[in-house]
Structures are given as structure tokens and as C-alpha cells.
Amino acid sequence: xxxxxxxxxxxxxxxxxxxxxxxxxxxxxxxxxxxxxxxxxxxxxxxxxxxxxxxxxxxxxxxxxxxxxxxxxxxxxxxxxxxxxxxxxxxxxxxxxxxxxxxxxxxxxxxxxxxxxxxxxxxxxxxxxxxxxxxxxxxxxxxxxxxxxxxxxxxxxxxxxxxxxxxxxxxxxxxxxxxxxxxxxxxxxxxxxxxxxxxxxxxxxxxxxxxxxxxxxxxxxxxxxxxxxxxxxxxxxxxxxxxxxxxxxxxxxxxxxxxxxxxxxxxxxxxxxxxxxxxxxxxxxxxxxxxxxxxxxxxxxxxxxxxxxxxxxxxxxxxxxxxxxxxxxxxxxxxxxxxxxxxxxxxxxxxxxxxxxxxxxxxxxxxxxxxxxxxxxxxxxxxxxx
Amino acid sequence: xxxxxxxxxxxxxxxxxxxxxxxxxxxxxxxxxxxxxxxxxxxxxxxxxxxxxxxxxxxxxxxxxxxxxxxxxxxxxxxxxxxxxxxxxxxxxxxxxxxxxxxxxxxxxxxxxxxxxxxxxxxxxxxxxxxxxxxxxxxxxxxxxxxxxxxxxxxxxxxxxxxxxxxxxxxxxxxxxxxxxxxxxxxxxxxxxxxxxxxxxxxxxxxxxxxxxxxxxxxxxxxxxxxxxxxxxxxxxxxxxxxxxxxxxxxxxxxxxxxxxxxxxxxxxxxxxxxxxxxxxxxxxxxxxxxxxxxxxxxxxxxxxxxxxxxxxxxxxxxxxxxxxxxxxxxxxxxxxxxxxxxxxxxxxxxxxxxxxxxxxxxxxxxxxxxxxxxxxxxxxxxxxxxxxxxxxxxxxxxxxxxxxxxxxxxxxxxxxxxxxxxxxxxxxxxxxxxxxxxxxxxxxxxxxxxxxxxxxxxxxxxxxxxxxxxxxxxxxxxxxxxxxxxxxxxxxxxxxxxxxxxxxxxxxxxxxxxxxxxxxxxxxxxxxxxxxxxxxxxxxxxxxxxxxxxxxxxxxxxxxxxxxxxxxxxxxxxxxxxxxxxxxxxxxxxxxxxxxxxxxx
Numbered sequence: 001x002x003x004x005x006x007x008x009x010x011x012x013x014x015x016x017x018x019x020x021x022x023x024x025x026x027x028x029x030x031x032x033x034x035x036x037x038x039x040x041x042x043x044x045x046x047x048x049x050x051x052x053x054x055x056x057x058x059x060x061x062x063x064x065x066x067x068x069x070x071x072x073x074x075x076x077x078x079x080x081x082x083x084x085x086x087x088x089x090x091x092x093x094x095x096x097x098x099x100x101x102x103x104x105x106x107x108x109x110x111x112x113x114x115x116x117x118x119x120x121x122x123x124x125x126x127x128x129x130x131x132x133x134x135x136x137x138x139x140x141x142x143x144x145x146x147x148x149x150x151x152x153x154x155x156x157x158x159x160x161x162x163x164x165x166x167x168x169x170x171x172x173x174x175x176x177x178x179x180x181x182x183x184x185x186x187x188x189x190x191x192x193x194x195x196x197x198x199x200x201x202x203x204x205x206x207x208x209x210x211x212x213x214x215x216x217x218x219x220x221x222x223x224x225x226x227x228x229x230x231x232x233x234x235x236x237x238x239x240x241x242x243x244x245x246x247x248x249x250x251x252x253x254x255x256x257x258x259x260x261x262x263x264x265x266x267x268x269x270x271x272x273x274x275x276x277x278x279x280x281x282x283x284x285x286x287x288x289x290x291x292x293x294x295x296x297x298x299x300x301x302x303x304x305x306x307x308x309x310x311x312x313x314x315x316x317x318x319x320x321x322x323x324x325x326x327x328x329x330x331x332x333x334x335x336x337x338x339x340x341x342x343x344x345x346x347x348x349x350x351x352x353x354x355x356x357x358x359x360x361x362x363x364x365x366x367x368x369x370x371x372x373x374x375x376x377x378x379x380x381x382x383x384x385x386x
Numbered sequence: 387x388x389x390x391x392x393x394x395x396x397x398x399x400x401x402x403x404x405x406x407x408x409x410x411x412x413x414x415x416x417x418x419x420x421x422x423x424x425x426x427x428x429x430x431x432x433x434x435x436x437x438x439x440x441x442x443x444x445x446x447x448x449x450x451x452x453x454x455x456x457x458x459x460x461x462x463x464x465x466x467x468x469x470x471x472x473x474x475x476x477x478x479x480x481x482x483x484x485x486x487x488x489x490x491x492x493x494x495x496x497x498x499x500x501x502x503x504x505x506x507x508x509x510x511x512x513x514x515x516x517x518x519x520x521x522x523x524x525x526x527x528x529x530x531x532x533x534x535x536x537x538x539x540x541x542x543x544x545x546x547x548x549x550x551x552x553x554x555x556x557x558x559x560x561x562x563x564x565x566x567x568x569x570x571x572x573x574x575x576x577x578x579x580x581x582x583x584x585x586x587x588x589x590x591x592x593x594x595x596x597x598x599x600x601x602x603x604x605x606x607x608x609x610x611x612x613x614x615x616x617x618x619x620x621x622x623x624x625x626x627x628x629x630x631x632x633x634x635x636x637x638x639x640x641x642x643x644x645x646x647x648x649x650x651x652x653x654x655x656x657x658x659x660x661x662x663x664x665x666x667x668x669x670x671x672x673x674x675x676x677x678x679x680x681x682x683x684x685x686x687x688x689x690x691x692x693x694x695x696x697x698x699x700x701x702x703x704x705x706x707x708x709x710x711x712x713x714x715x716x717x718x719x720x721x722x723x724x725x726x727x728x729x730x731x732x733x734x735x736x737x738x739x740x741x742x743x744x745x746x747x748x749x750x751x752x753x754x755x756x757x758x759x760x761x762x763x764x765x766x767x768x769x770x771x772x773x774x775x776x777x778x779x780x781x782x783x784x785x786x787x788x789x790x791x792x793x794x795x796x797x798x799x800x801x802x803x804x805x806x807x808x809x810x811x812x813x814x815x816x817x818x819x820x821x822x823x824x825x826x827x828x829x830x831x832x833x834x835x836x837x838x839x840x841x842x843x844x845x846x847x848x849x850x851x852x853x854x855x856x857x858x859x860x861x862x863x864x865x866x867x868x869x870x871x872x873x874x875x876x877x878x879x880x881x882x883x884x885x886x887x888x889x890x891x892x893x894x895x896x897x898x899x900x901x902x903x904x905x906x907x908x909x910x911x912x913x914x915x916x917x918x919x920x921x922x923x924x925x926x927x928x929x930x931x932x933x934x935x936x937x938x939x940x941x942x943x944x945x946x947x948x949x950x951x952x953x954x955x956x957x958x959x960x961x962x963x964x965x966x967x968x969x970x971x972x973x974x975x976x977x978x979x980x981x982x983x984x985x986x987x988x
Contacts, residue, residue: 007946189942192943213936216937217937217938237942259947267948267950268947305953366938367939369959370939372956373959
């Protein structure tokens with residue numbers, strides 16, 4: 001089965017952010033050269049023969065723009081030889097404010113990249129420093145200007161909130177500054193303290209103070225409110241867009257569709273098998289060069305798991321899950337399996353079933369995990385799925 | 387080998403925990419060629435998984451060994467192992483009753499500990515010959531002179547009799563074996579007398595029924611004999627008889643001085659009670675061997691399945707455990723908060739923990755355990771006296787004339803630097819000072835009367851932590867006394883949770899109530915609504931805390947395409963919920979029910 005989407009991971013950064021638990025390494029030119037070579041092996045092994053046509057391509061990181069012009073060019077050439085970029089609807093790259101220049105922008109543009117996801121995080125220099133970011137607020141302005149000058153209009157401005165010592169007023173200021181750019185897409189994720197990060201160490205030592213839960217909820221409400229007032233449609237728990245600018249690539253995940261995952265620590269989902277690549281750089285490079293398949297683990301998704309994932313991913317979208325589409329895909333309506341769960345959650349006011357769509361309520365968005373966990377099946381409700 | 391009663395030696399090894407009993411036993415087993423090297427597991431005698439983990443012996447074992455001494459004479463040894471914990475004092479005394487001698491091991495660095503003394507007294511009660519061994523003399527902090535002096539001053543053992551050993555390095559082991567031959571008398575008794583066989587342990591085998599571990603004190607017993615258990619008069623026909631060498635080996639006959647086992651299609655281990663005497667149905671002995679008593683549980687708690695669907699599994703598991711453990715008692719109990727479960731009685735705290743762990747581990751039952759309680763004697767205003775072992779069954783205050791609770795005489799040994807800490811704990815635990823004596827220049831033996839309920843309430847942990855682990859501790863039940871006790875109820879969201887009720891001394895009620903509501907606030911996760919936690923005596927609330935409402939629980943992050951990770955997080959969350967119990971409208975985790983027990987000094 002061919003996938004409609006491609007994810008490529010570039011695990012290099014100029015600086016490691018204090019909250020980040022993605023696969024990333026300090027940039028050095030030689031490692032990056034080797035990495036691009038390894039990527040070629042991996043991609044060429046997966047896609048042999050003709051160019052694949054896909055709907056979306058997403059280059060994420062790490063910091064893809066940490067690569068040099070030449071390295072970016074090699075990467076683009078690789079993509080161009082294996083995928084039909086002209087037929088691609090959305091071709092995104094992640095970038096950090098400040099590490100972009102006109103040369104790189106032109107290069108990307110010439111290869112058909114049409115969307116940039118910009119890691120702005122917060123409009124406050126002190127907080128940026130606290131996060132371990134190297135850019136400053138003024139870099140955001142320069143970069144957006146640069147992008148527009150190079151004909152990138154589909155820009156997503158990505159924020160993090162509920163930061164240590166951040167208050168509701170701080171966040172309001174960030175939001176106001178963010179929406180003033182009038183961009184077509186915004187994302188805002190509440191900070192999560194993940195193991196193996198600097199923040200985690202501080203948190204365990206008790207030196208990192210997160211805003212109280214109540215404050216975080218207020219920030220989320222403010223976020224939704226501000227976005228709505230600025231004509232941005234809330235389409236996923238943490239994502240907002242003008243109509244037609246929803247991230248097609250991310251919707252691939254939430255719609256439980258297939259995708260390629262290339263690069264160290266990248267995840268793919270092909271022919272009903274979820275797979276995760278090797279994370280450490282040397283092992284990834286070696287394995288990619290030797291076998292072309294630098295995969296650490298694969299897991300065949302049973303029908304039961306597929307349905308569970310359909311539910312807990314689909315419910316992240318504000319439009320929710322379409323009853324007819326579910327039935328067409330699995331052969332029975334979701335009520336057959338989840339009737340009791342849906343009733344109980346409806347009673348709690350966390351989800352609503354319009355008859356056509358099943359979706360989270362405003363309240364339910366705050367308790368998404370409680371809702372999602374209910375859609376994991378128990379042994380005894382499995383007869384239908386077998 | 388021709389068996390000669392004069393060449394039989396029956397002995398035990400007694401020691402404080404970790405003083406090296408199992409290591410010495412292993413060396414003895416090696417040297418008597420009971421086990422080939424291949425069969426040797428480290429510490430053979432500690433068979434059960436739990437025992438090996440905790441480094442203590444729970445179930446007794448007996449091994450038959452052959453030994454050739456320096457004069458080239460052959461001897462038959464029976465090594466009878468004893469459990470090493472205060473909960474099992476009675477079992478220890480019965481296995482000692484099967485012996486003529488005991489090896490007393492004392493750690494060369496630690497010296498005499500509370501259990502050492504308790505065991506020595508038991509051995510002396512049974513008229514045993516003691517072979518004193520100072521073990522671990524190779525340790526850098528060994529102080530052999532001091533320990534030898536202690537043995538002399540405290541127990542009256544002559545220094546010249548002491549063997550200096552390091553069982554680990556095979557020092558002093560040969561000497562110990564020779565001394566078993568020279569010092570310990572052979573069993574008295576005659577094979578011509580009517581049969582008296584002491585049961586010093588029993589266990590249940592699903593195919594053979596109860597297996598009685600016996601020592602023949604008088605007469606002899608053969609396969610096919612009809613026997614009588616003297617405590618209850620029940621009669622059975624022997625269908626298997628044998629010895630442990632160390633694995634079970636069938637024999638036709640056991641005679642005076644022999645240690646071994648028998649089975650007789652006995653369906654209930656309660657019929658083969660430790661300490662009972664087996665005799666022949668025809669030609670019975672006139673009297674049983676002395677020292678039999680029926681053990682009564684001292685500590686009680688409620689055991690409830692987290693998942694109420696596991697009630698029957700829990701019942702079956704308790705039935706299985708009871709087959710093997712006649713001191714375990716249980717009866718069905720129903721709690722408003724926790725549903726159906728069992729009120730269980732145990733010999734002591736360790737016994738309780740072991741049973742709980744076995745239920746969870748061997749039977750895979752997720753349990754909620756309520757805080758342990760003791761038996762209170764309650765004299766009511768109508769002059770009726772009742773026994774209350776479940777705090778929720780305590781009558782209303784206005785119906786009570788007097789409440790009495792069991793006290794223990796606690797023996798605590800500690801270096802003199804920690805005397806202050808020990809006394810502080812004992813005071814806080816409502817202890818009444820009896821005596822204090824110096825064992826030597828640095829070690830002190832302190833005795834107190836302390837309510838048993840305070841002992842089960844985190845006493846041992848506190849003692850260990852406040853004395854940096856140096857204190858050793860032993861206790862004996864000393865009787866009932868009147869106390870000013872009240873029942874404290876805990877309310878969650880305004881509802882009394884019967885399973886959280888406990889009995890407390892009035893003077894400590896406020897402090898403990900405050901501590902518990904604060905602790906529950908931390909242990910019970912936020913719910914979707916605010917939950918007040920209250921501690922109350924009668925209708926009067928004396929402490930309160932509040933669990934704030936959960937405001938959100940959502941992963942806003944998308945983890946790239948790593949859906950498996952997301953799934954795992956959700957599964958973990960769901961799994962966590964399964965270990966919680968819905969009490970009224972509040973989800974309460976297992977640990978909360980034990981919160982009452984722990985009183986850390988924070």
C-alpha cells in the first residue's frame with residue numbers, strides 16, 4: 001500500500017531546547033553530511049522505481065534549517081527524485097526564527113516547499129532564554145518578512161504556553177503579538193515536562209514552577225477565544241487555521257491514515273504496520289547504509305487497535321469522527337462497540353453525538369485523555385472485532 | 387550405616403536475622419554431603435521465593451545428614467530449621483522442642499540482638515545444649531572480644547566455649563560439626579515405649595493432603611499404622627512416611643530420635659497443628675508431649691479485591707493458603723465502601739504482609755488492605771463485654787463503659803547513643819517504661835509496655851529509621867489494660883468510609899486525624915469535583931483537607947507520528963484507574979487505605 005504522506009526527520013539543532021524530547025543532536029557538518037547520505041539509502045530502499053505521488057511532505061526536526069544550503073539542496077534533490085513534488089498539495093518544513101536566510105528560502109521555494117512551520121514559542125526574550133532557545137523576538141519579525149518576500153504565505157506560527165513562571169497576562173501579550181501577524185495557521189501546545197529533558201531534571205529537583213492547573217485552563221480558554229476572534233478556526237485540540245489552511249499533513253495522523261517516516265527516530269505507518277526508526281545517529285547511519293532499513297521496531301496493528309486509534313486520534317479533531325465514514329471503513333457503526341462508553345461520556349458532558357459526527361465538547365477538550373482512554377477496548381468487548 | 391540411637395544428633399540453628407544462619411546451614415549441608423554441588427542452590431533451606439527475597443525463613447525445614455567425625459565414627463544429624471521472626475515464636479519453640487541442642491550464631495559486628503535473646507530463652511526453656519558461634523569474624527568491623535564478653539555477661543556463656551567462625555569463608559565450620567557430636571546429647575526415649583511424635587511443622591500438598599513434619603520422641607511408627615492426633619483425637623492411617631535427605635525419601639519406619647514426615651490422607655492442615663503429638667490409635671501414649679497450644683491471631687485487617695469480580699478468586703486463594711497455614715483466619719466481611727471481602731487474622735505484621743504478598747503475587751489478585759487492627763475488649767454500659775477486631779464495629783461512645791486493649795512487653799536493644807530516640811518513640815507510642823540495662827559499655831537493653839495497636843502502627847519502621855537500623859526489637863503479649871480510646875471516622879465527600887475508620891487514643895486523636903487527612907489529600911488524585919476529606923470523632927469533625935477538582939487532563943502535544951507512544955500513555959492511564967476503587971463517588975487508590983498506618987515524621 002502506498003502512503004499519501006511523507007515525514008522526514010532532520011535531527012540537528014544549533015542548540016538543544018530545555019523541554020525537547022524529540023530525536024536531536026548538536027549540529028556538525030560532517031555528521032549532517034553522513035546523515036543526508038544515510039537518508040538517501042533509506043528513502044531509495046523504500047521507494048524504488050518511479051516517483052511516488054503523495055499529498056503531503058513534512059520535513060521536521062530537530063531544526064531542518066540548521067542544515068547548510070548545500071545539505072538542504074541535497075535533501076531537496078533526494079525528495080525530488082523520489083516524489084512527484086508538483087503533484088504534492090502541501091510541502092512543509094519546520095524552521096526556527098533566525099536561522100533562515102534568503103538563499104535557503106529561495107532554494108526551498110524552487111523545490112516546491114509551500115508551507116513553513118515556524119517555532120516561535122513565545123514573544124518574550126527572557127522566557128525564550130529560559131527555554132534554551134537561541135532566537136529573540138525580533139528574529140520572528142525578520143523571518144516572517146523574509147518568508148513573505150520569498151513568496152511563502154502559508155506560514156504556521158507555533159507557540160508553547162503554560163511555561164514556567166508564565167502568567168495569563170504574559171500569555172495574552174504573546175497571543176496578541178502572534179495574531180497581529182495575521183497568518184493563516186497557528187498552533188499552541190501546553191508545555192509538557194518529558195523525561196530526559198533539562199526541564200524534567202529541574203522539575204524533579206523542585207526548581208521549576210509550572211503555572212497551576214487552573215491558570216493553564218484559563219490560558220487555553222484565552223487561546224481559543226483569541227483565535228476565534230481573529231477568524232481562525234479551531235480544528236484540532238492545539239491547532240487553528242483560516243479555512244483551507246488546516247495542516248493536511250497533520251490531518252493524516254488524526255485521520256488514522258498511512259505515512260512514510262524517514263530519518264533517525266522517525267515513525268511511519270504503512271500497510272497496517274507502525275514502525276519506529278533507530279534514534280542514535282551512528283546506529284541509524286550505519287543501519288541505513290547497510291540495509292536501507294534503519295528500523296528499530298515494527299508493530300502490526302490489529303483491527304481492534306486500528307479502531308481504538310481511529311477513535312482517539314479522530315476525536316482530537318474538532319469535527320470529530322464521521323459516523324458514515326467509520327461504518328464504511330470498518331463495516332459496522334461505532335455505537336455497536338462503544339455504545340456504553342459514548343453514553344457515559346455524553347452524560348458527563350464530554351462528548352456529543354450529532355447523529356452524523358461524534359465530537360468532543362468544549363469541556364471534553366480539557367479532559368481529552370480521560371475521554372480517549374475510554375476508547376481503549378477491554379477483552380470482553382472484542383467479539384465484534386475478531 | 388547401622389543406625390544407633392547414641393549416634394543421632396538433633397539440632398537447630400538460632401540467630402538474629404542476617405547473622406548468617408542460612409550460610410552456616412549451607413556449609414554444614416555441603417560438608418555432610420547432603421547435596422551435590424550441582425544441587426546446591428545458595429541457601430538451600432530458604433525455599434520459598436518470598437523467603438529468598440526477604441532473606442528470612444518463613445517455613446521450617448528439616449534435613450537428615452550423615453557425618454563422619456574425626457574418630458571415623460558415623461553420625462546421623464537432623465538439622466531442623468527455624469523461622470527467624472517474632473511473629474513465629476511459637477513455631478520456633480516447637481522446632482526447638484524437637485532438638486537436644488542448638489547452634490547459637492551471633493554476628494561478630496552486631497553482637498547480641500533482641501531476637502538472639504528471645505531465641506536463647508526459647509532454647510533454654512526447652513533444655514537445649516547451646517553451641518555458641520561468633521560468625522563473620524572476617525568483617526572489617528568485627529569486634530570478637532566485645533561480642534564474646536556480651537555472650538558471657540548476658541547469657542553466661544564461657545568464652546572458651548565460643549567458636550569463632552566465618553561461615554562464608556569456611557572458617558570454624560569443621561569445629562562446629564565436631565562440637566555437635568561432642569556437646570549435643572543423643573535423643574533420649576525408647577523405641578519400646580508408646581509412640582509420641584511431635585509435629586513441628588506441617589504443610590499442605592494438593593495430592594497427598596497435609597504433610598506432618600515430625601520428630602519421634604518415644605516409640606516408633608510404621609507405614610500403614612493407624613495414628614491418633616492427640617489434640618483433637620482424630621485418627622488416620624499412614625500412607626507415606628519418610629525423611630528429608632534433603633529431598634523427601636520414603637521409608638518404612640521412623641523410630642525414636644528420627645526426624646521426618648508422614649502423610650495419612652489428612653485433608654486439613656488444621657488437623658496437623660504444630661506442637662501436637664501423634665500417637666498410635668492402638669496402645670496410645672498416656673499424655674501428649676508438653677507445650678502444645680493453639681495459636682490465636684493478634685492482628686486483623688480487611689482484605690478486599692480492587693475488582694469486585696475477583697471476590698471468589700480471593701476466597702479460593704485464602705482457602706488454599708489456609709490449607710497450609712493453620713494460623714491464618716478469615717471470615718467474610720462486607721464494607722459499605724469496599725464491597726465484599728474478608729476480615730483476616732494474622733499472628734503478626736510480617737505474617738500479614740506475607741499473606742498479602744502471596745495473594746497478589748501467586749494468585750494475581752489486586753488487593754485493597756485496610757489498616758491493621760488488634761482485638762479490643764469493650765465493656766458496654768449493659769455490662770456485656772464484646773471483642774472488637776474491626777474498628778467499624780466499635781459501638782457508639784455512649785454505649786461504652788470501658789475499652790481495653792492488648793499490651794506487649796517490648797524488648798529493644800540499641801547502642802547507647804540511641805537510647806534517647808528509642809525512649810522518645812516509646813513515649814509517643816504510649817509506652818510505659820519498665821527497665822533499662824547495659825549489656826556492655828555501649829549496648830543497652832530497654833524494656834517497655836506498649837499497646838500492641840501502636841506496635842502495628844508503624845513502630846518498627848520508626849524504630850529502624852530513628853536508630854539508623856541499629857535497634858533490634860522483640861515482643862511478647864503481656865495482657866489487656868484499660869485505655870482512653872475513641873473511634874475515628876474518615877469522610878470523603880461527606881460520606882463516612884467504613885474501611886478507613888480506626889481506633890486511636892484520645893490524646894493523639896487530633897494529631898493523627900490531621901496527618902491522615904493531609905496524607906489522603908496527597909494520595910487521592912484530583913477528581914472532577916472538589917472532595918473534602920474529614921476526620922471525625924462521633925459527629926465532631928476534628929480535621930479537614932480538600933482535594934481540589936481536576937481542571938484538565940489532555941495531551942496537547944502531537945508526538946509527530948508516534949502514535950504508539952500516545953497509545954501507551956493512554957493505556958497506562960487506564961491501567962492506573964483499574965487499581966483504584968470507586969468509593970461512593972470518589973476514585974481512591976489502594977495506597978490510601980494503608981495511609982492510616984504510616985506516620986512519617988515529615
